[in-house]
Amino acid sequence: MKPGTRVLHTGVEIDKYTGAASIPIYQVSTFNKTDVHSLDEGYIYSRTNNPTREALEEAACRLEYGNKGFAFASGMAAISSVFSIFGSGDHIVACSDIYGGAHEVLTELFPRFGMEVSFVDATDLDAVKKAIRKNTKALYLETPSNPLMRITDLRGACEIARQADLISIVDNTFMTPYLQNPLRLGADIVIHSATKFLGGHSDVTAGIVIVDDDELAGKIAAIQKSFGAVIGPMDAWLVMRGIKTLKVRMEQHEHNAMEIANWIGKQPGIAKVYYPGLKDHPGHHLHKEQSSGFGAVLSFQTNTIGFAKKIMHGIKLPVLGVSLGGVESIMSYPVLMSHASIPQDQKEALGISEDLIRFSVGIEDVEDLIADLEQAMK
Ligand SMILES: Cc1ncc(COP(=O)(O)O)c(C=O)c1O
Missing domain, CATH: 3.40.640.10 (Type I PLP-dependent aspartate aminotransferase-like (Major domain))
Structure with a gap:
């Protein structure tokens, strides 16, 4: 089956x-x-x-x-x-x-x-x-x-x-x-x-x-x-x-996440995108050997903390909050949310920086998500 x-x-x-x-x-x-x-x-x-x-x-x-x-x-x-x-x-x-x-x-x-x-x-x-x-x-x-x-x-x-x-x-x-x-x-x-x-x-x-x-x-x-x-x-x-509905959700999540990962990496002010579906991700090939897809979650760093906050406070469609994996997109700020309990020096050593945003891409129409990100970045 x-x-x-x-x-x-x-x-x-x-x-x-x-x-x-x-x-x-x-x-x-x-x-x-x-x-x-x-x-x-x-x-x-x-x-x-x-x-x-x-x-x-x-x-x-x-x-x-x-x-x-x-x-x-x-x-x-x-x-x-x-x-x-x-x-x-x-x-x-x-x-x-x-x-x-x-x-x-x-x-x-x-x-x-x-x-x-x-x-x-x-x-x-x-x-x-x-x-x-x-x-x-x-x-x-x-x-x-x-x-x-x-x-x-x-x-x-x-x-x-x-x-x-x-x-x-x-x-x-x-x-x-x-x-x-x-x-x-x-x-x-x-x-x-x-x-x-x-x-x-x-x-x-x-x-x-x-x-x-x-x-x-x-x-x-x-x-x-x-x-x-x-x-x-x-x-x-x-x-x-x-x-x-796991299959249909995961497929739509991944389709959207891939589009956004590719798009966001080309935007001015975005320093780095972390998504295993990207061919230049260091774990891309290994991940493909052990999994059948790349999932919904990606993270990205902006060049400045101010720009990260501008995006988080400017987006309208995603929930801004903790958690991931919902049908709706959820944007999180790991440094103050999911990873708040990790001591600051360890966060820094791990690369969980203040300009890092985690994005659990939902199953909305991806064009709307991109338009929303675009208006938040302007
Ligand atoms: C990877 C991972 N494992 C475990 C948990 C904890 O799950 P819960 O919030 O259901 O207790 C989370 C929560 O965000 C998570 O992201």
Whole structure:
């Protein structure tokens, strides 16, 4: 089956209890049992298990070619639940320009419980190897990275992790399972902020974790149940509805992003454009080998901070705010938004400068987006 058909026909799109063509929203916290000795059979309590959530978990799992999926209340709940399988004394190697929230929990929250982290430029596999210590337990990656769209060799990095007996974790939010499948490239755990493209309509926060190993699935299931940061049935339903149109949205997003990346690079006052679809992007060929598309997100630097602010305050169509992956375009200012929690010196070292704008290109008619950018730049 081709990917566009798979997002619609996951095999779990029909409700197994009623035949409903849209999985019902089982808005319930507890389930009646007929025998106190059979508590483990069927559904018990929605923090543990819920039919709507289960349908989303199974659909996402199949789209990522995994064995077991888990749905959470947000991408951060998913990320933090995954990190919670590690413990005191464990060390994690993470790629340096990750989402600010992931950076924050790795540097502020988990160190309180004795965990350690090192950040590396994961585009350099030797640097990844060198960062591994005796107590390293996991390698955490985002590719394309956020917000500078650096590309990590997923096969190479996951192989390094495998040889060192580390768990490789990939945040696949930017690409979605429609464009990139990290488990098939050697990763052990895939994470999505389903708030973004999977939901796709800026109307829900959600997170998904997919694994293909039973032991890992058991560990994550235990955290999901005991920590309890689960998605509610209504939100699970919204994400499932979003997934049904993933193919058409991703194709339109990418068409628009490519047009804008090519156009904006030629405009006066634009210093640099970061989009893996551009042939001169340093990771272009590598990205093409591991993904089937380039996605919706691009970043660009202007020559001056003033010009960046002029664009952000002058645009009319895109939402100016945090987040990405909605049908509508969303323009963000990483330095004060997604990456605000990263210390200033580290932001500078990473190139997250004050003239950097991140643009999640929506599915509007691209001519209108270009006209809007043009008027904002004037
Ligand atoms: C790549 C990436 N991962 C994870 C997250 C966190 O997801 P959420 O906002 O759903 O908690 C974000 C949020 O922007 C993100 O961009």
